[in-house]
Amino acid sequence: DIVMTQSPDSLAVSLGERATINCKSSQSVLYSSNNKNYLAWYQQKPGQPPKLLIYWASTRESGVPDRFSGSGSGTDFTLTISSLQAEDVAVYYCQQYYNSPLTFGQGTRLEI
Amino acid sequence: EVQLVESGGGLVQPGGSLRLSCAASGFTFSSYAMSWVRQAPGKGLEWVSAISRNGGSTYYTDSVKGRFTISRDNSKNTLYLQMNSLRVEDTAVYYCAKVEGGGSFDAFDIWGQGTMVTVSS
Numbered sequence: 628d629i630v631m632t633q634s635p636d637s638l639a640v641s642l643g644e645r646a647t648i649n650c651k652s653s654q655s656v657l658y659s660s661n662n663k664n665y666l667a668w669y670q671q672k673p674g675q676p677p678k679l680l681i682y683w684a685s686t687r688e689s690g691v692p693d694r695f696s697g698s699g700s701g702t703d704f705t706l707t708i709s710s711l712q713a714e715d716v717a718v719y720y721c722q723q724y725y726n727s728p729l730t731f732g733q734g735t736r737l738e739i
Numbered sequence: 740e741v742q743l744v745e746s747g748g749g750l751v752q753p754g755g756s757l758r759l760s761c762a763a764s765g766f767t768f769s770s771y772a773m774s775w776v777r778q779a780p781g782k783g784l785e786w787v788s789a790i791s792r793n794g795g796s797t798y799y800t801d802s803v804k805g806r807f808t809i810s811r812d813n814s815k816n817t818l819y820l821q822m823n824s825l826r827v828e829d830t831a832v833y834y835c836a837k838v839e840g841g842g843s844f845d846a847f848d849i850w851g852q853g854t855m856v857t858v859s860s
Binding site: 665667671678679682683722724726728732733 | 784786799801839844846847
């Protein structure tokens with residue numbers, strides 16, 4: 628199984644500042660035949676289902692504010708929120724969909 | 740509006756069974772693989788099972804193999820999860836999720852609100 632490890636477990640950032648969350652996979656999730664990283668990022672607020680933010684490691688989902696961006700390749704990935712807003716307080720998860728079983732990181736709690 | 744609505748959760752004793760349903764609307768259900776993802780109280784997300792667009796291929800996490808069965812009825816736009824031999828550790832909110840692309844494994848772009856399954860004596 629591919630193990631996804633996020634860092635840090637929790638993060639406090641001031642409003643308007645940059646937030647960076649890291650995700651490392653135990654093996655590469657880059658599929659060489661199409662050069663795509665099978666990596667997604669989700670945001671989950673209390674009492675709500677997860678919401679897709681980023682897929683293919685760096686493609687922003689429709690409707691997601693452009694302050695959210697994803698980067699990285701192979702085994703190391705980053706979710707960046709360029710200017711933190713109050714509504715960004717949530718738990719963030721990375722997920723690999725390279726192979727079964729699909730696996731998630733343990734989550735990173737983002738606070739103001 | 741694209742929507743997934745789960746039902747069928749509840750309280751069950753260890754060793755019991757439940758069948759979850761997920762009603763889809765607002766998109767061509769038969770064109771997308773689907774998955775179940777669960778979240779134990781206060782814990783992270785755990786993928787449980789996936790099914791291909793036509794139901795011909797199914798996938799499970801090891802902890803539920805032989806106990807859970809995923810299926811779909813494309814004529815009814817509905818996804819199912821039959822859960823047998825339930826254990827206390829199966830207690831969680833169960834979400835159904837639609838994949839974003841055309842493969843069996845893709846990011847999940849649409850999630851239901853979830854249904855709570857509690858396994859307790």
